Amino acid sequence: MKWKIMLLLLVLAGALVALAWRLWAREDESLDAARARMVAGQLQGRDITDPRVLAAMGKVPRHRFVPGWLAPLAYADQPLPIGQGQTISQPYIVALMSQWAEVRPGDKVLEVGTGSGYQAAVLAELTDRVFSIELLPELTREAQKTLLELGYGKVRLRTGDGYAGWPEEAPFDAILVTAAAPELPPALVAQLQENGRLVIPLGRAGGLQYLKKLRKVKGQLREEATLPVRFVPLVPGEGK
Numbered sequence: 116m117k118w119k120i121m122l123l124l125l126v127l128a129g130a131l132v133a134l135a136w137r138l139w140a141r142e143d144e145s146l147d148a149a150r151a152r153m154v155a156g157q158l159q160g161r162d163i164t165d166p167r168v169l170a171a172m173g174k175v176p177r178h179r180f181v182p183g184w185l186a187p188l189a190y191a192d193q194p195l196p197i198g199q200g201q202t203i204s205q206p207y208i209v210a211l212m213s214q215w216a217e218v219r220p221g222d223k224v225l226e227v228g229t230g231s232g233y234q235a236a237v238l239a240e241l242t243d244r245v246f247s248i249e250l251l252p253e254l255t256r257e258a259q260k261t262l263l264e265l266g267y268g269k270v271r272l273r274t275g276d277g278y279a280g281w282p283e284e285a286p287f288d289a290i291l292v293t294a295a296a297p298e299l300p301p302a303l304v305a306q307l308q309e310n311g312r313l314v315i316p317l318g319r320a321g322g323l324q325y326l327k328k329l330r331k332v333k334g335q336l337r338e339e340a341t342l343p344v345r346f347v348p349l350v351p352g353e354g355k
């Protein structure tokens with residue numbers, strides 16, 4: 116009798132595990148499908164044409180970079196809260212910034228404003244030399260954990276003030292700033308390589324902001340593209 120109950124319990128436990136596995140796999144499948152729809156609709160449907168950027172956006176699981184309860188919204192056309200009053204940018208903006216940065220394999224890239232680590236992961240699909248600075252230590256810690264779990268351990272993170280850049284690793288082929296600065300941070304301009312691309316939102320918090328694509332030509336910055344945007348502010352730290 117006892118062994119029959121044991122057997123029944125074992126079968127029930129097995130069925131429960133199988134059910135949980137199927138539900139989990141279905142949720143993962145539907146998130147994969149949502150990601151593919153996001154690439155087709157929000158990116159190709161607009162002006163994202165770089166095949167490497169499209170492939171990266173189709174690969175990086177954005178739902179792993181947002182709080183669990185927001186995973187069903189991870190592929191919606193919008194920024195989302197990530198805690199500490201900060202946000203993960205809208206997928207289109209991440210793709211556009213990556214496209215404007217023109218990252219080639221082997222390029223050295225600096226991101227200012229790690230946040231969730233999502234933009235850094237997308238950049239890591241384009242080159243294996245990605246450096247990212249975040250002002251808030253809690254976000255650096257969380258981003259580091261997510262990046263390691265997803266196999267992006269090569270991305271170098273640091274907690275610090277992005278206004279100062281990362282002088283020990285300069286110069287960079289591309290610098291992406293994911294928070295709005297009232298004016299160009301001189302250290303970032305100095306740390307940009309000749310022919311390097313600086314992608315940065317400029318403007319005051321809550322006011323008009325413009326995302327700019329700037330290229331260093333003969334030591335001077337030349338504007339190549341611009342778009343009105345809304346970003347959280349680049350908070351002045353010790354490097355300002």
Ligand SMILES: C[S@@+](CC[C@H](N)C(=O)[O-])C[C@H]1O[C@@H](n2cnc3c(N)ncnc32)[C@H](O)[C@@H]1O
Pocket residue numbers: 201202203204227228229230231232233234235248249250251254275276277278293294346347348349350351352
């Ligand atoms: C829009 S969020 C970045 C989103 C991020 N790129 C992602 O993929 O999730 C802007 C980030 O910039 C950070 N930040 C603000 N001022 C900064 C500064 N002076 N230096 C470095 N990071 C800063 C904020 O803490 C925030 O995490």
